[in-house]
Amino acid sequence: xxxxxxxxxxxxxxxxxxxxxxxxxxxxxxxxxxxxxxxxxxxxxxxxxxxxxxxxxxxxxxxxxxxxxxxxxxxxxxxxxxxxxxxxxxxxxxxxxxxxxxxxxxxxxxxxxxxxxxxxxxxxxxxxxxxxxxxxxxxxxxxxxxxxxxxxxxxxxxxxxxxxx
Amino acid sequence: xxxxxxxxxxxxxxxxxxxxxxxxxxxxxxxxxxxxxxxxxxxxxxxxxxxxxxxxxxxxxxxxxxxxxxxxxxxxxxxxxxxxxxxxxxxxxxxxxxxxxxxx
Numbered sequence: 001x002x003x004x005x006x007x008x009x010x011x012x013x014x015x016x017x018x019x020x021x022x023x024x025x026x027x028x029x030x031x032x033x034x035x036x037x038x039x040x041x042x043x044x045x046x047x048x049x050x051x052x053x054x055x056x057x058x059x060x061x062x063x064x065x066x067x068x069x070x071x072x073x074x075x076x077x078x079x080x081x082x083x084x085x086x087x088x089x090x091x092x093x094x095x096x097x098x099x100x101x102x103x104x105x106x107x108x109x110x111x112x113x114x115x116x117x118x119x120x121x122x123x124x125x126x127x128x129x130x131x132x133x134x135x136x137x138x139x140x141x142x143x144x145x146x147x148x149x150x151x152x153x154x155x156x157x158x159x160x161x162x163x164x165x
Numbered sequence: 166x167x168x169x170x171x172x173x174x175x176x177x178x179x180x181x182x183x184x185x186x187x188x189x190x191x192x193x194x195x196x197x198x199x200x201x202x203x204x205x206x207x208x209x210x211x212x213x214x215x216x217x218x219x220x221x222x223x224x225x226x227x228x229x230x231x232x233x234x235x236x237x238x239x240x241x242x243x244x245x246x247x248x249x250x251x252x253x254x255x256x257x258x259x260x261x262x263x264x265x266x267x268x269x
Binding site for chain 2 (some may be wrong): 120
């Protein structure tokens with residue numbers, strides 16, 4: 001293991017469908033391309049909603065079961081899970097977070113995926129999930145390159161690092 | 166702080182080769198830094214460099230990809246074609262501005 005060997009390729013797995021589940025993978029993939037690192041994004045399980053047409057513009061923050069969540073801001077009071085379950089809470093938290101991201105020029109998910117695609121990263125969906133959810137290629141955004149089996153994903157990731165998010 | 170000679174002019178640069186004194190920058194220096202990065206500057210490159218220059222004067226930071234798209238009107242694909250392997254980093258370096266400090 002050589003500590004100073006630069007990273008030349010990453011394959012990032014996005015397995016969760018919440019806003020905080022999807023964005024880190026997108027930021028990492030985009031950041032990789034900006035550094036000249038080859039990048040692949042692989043969406044699986046609920047993470048698949050990140051690349052589903054008419055759904056990936058409605059991705060929300062999970063306000064339930066998130067003990068780190070605070071209101072009204074990151075240094076505010078802890079939000080009890082029961083409050084997080086009140087209708088509209090997730091929408092409000094999502095709205096606030098989107099507003100903050102807009103300020104620092106992090107694009108909305110559909111636009112971000114276009115940017116990542118144009119940057120030359122591969123965007124893939126997991127075959128097992130596609131079958132399980134009864135989806136076809138038409139259900140996906142045009143930037144989704146291909147539905148891959150896990151075996152094909154490993155082939156595609158050859159010679160690089162795999163990051164699971 | 167390191168120094169570097171370009172066509173008889175001395176410029177101040179940091180460890181990574183980014184210029185630290187923009188007043189020393191000119192188009193000949195830009196072309197020389199670009200050559201070092203394997204890029205021959207064309208009018209399409211200059212459109213990007215001019216936007217960075219203009220935006221830096223206004224905002225004090227190197228614009229990110231989204232700002233390049235939305236405000237500069239320069240598509241992501243073009244940026245990657247013009248400045249391969251690290252578009253904004255390379256464009257910032259050639260423009261004589263600091264390495265971009267944003268994640269996006």
